[in-house]
Amino acid sequence: MQHAEIKTLVQWAKGSDWRSTLQHSSTAHALIWITRGQGIAVVDGVRRGVGVHNALAIPAGTMFSLDLGKTGFGLVCLVPAGGPILMPDQAQHLRIRDVTSQNELTAILEAMQREQSAARPFMDEALNAQASLLTV
Structure with missing residues (x-):
């Protein structure tokens, strides 16, 4: 993966739910934005309750699992490790309360x-620019 x-x-x-509910790590950084449901996340051995309007910033190589059940929904932005897009060095759990x-x-x-x-020309650059905004 060369771009976000x-x-x-x-x-x-x-x-397959088991792919996210079992402890694992990713070669890319991940920013998870939960938009529906609630559940449990275990990040670096710390168990946390997560729900709507929660974001998890998980650096590449960090052990984690996420269980939102059948009704949970969210988006994941995967950012290549070692690239120009900055991500936190430590896992972050953000509860975003401001609308x-x-x-x-x-x-x-x-x-x-x-x-x-859309897969238009220069999609890679556009995705990386948006990912940079996201990490700010």
């Missing part, structure tokens, strides 16, 4: 989805 990529949680787990910030984060992720779906 956006997926739903189901796409990321490849349609303006929630809308802004959702808008960036949805713009990334549209860009990825």
Whole structure:
């Protein structure tokens, strides 16, 4: 993966819940934005309750699991490790309470989805630019 990529949680787990509910790590950084449901995330051995309008920033190589149950939904932005897009060195759990910030984060992720779906010229650069905005 040479550029940022956006997926739903189901796409990321490849349609199998066990892929996300078992402890594992990723070669890419991940920013997970939960938009429906609630559940449990275990990140670096710390168990946390997660729900709507929660974001998890998970650096590449960090052990984690996520269980939102059958009704949970969210988006994942995968960012290549070692690239120009900065991500936190430590895992972060953010509870975004401000409606303006929630809308802004959702808008960036949805713009990334549209860009990825359209597959226009310079898509890589556009996705990386949006991912840079996302990490700010």
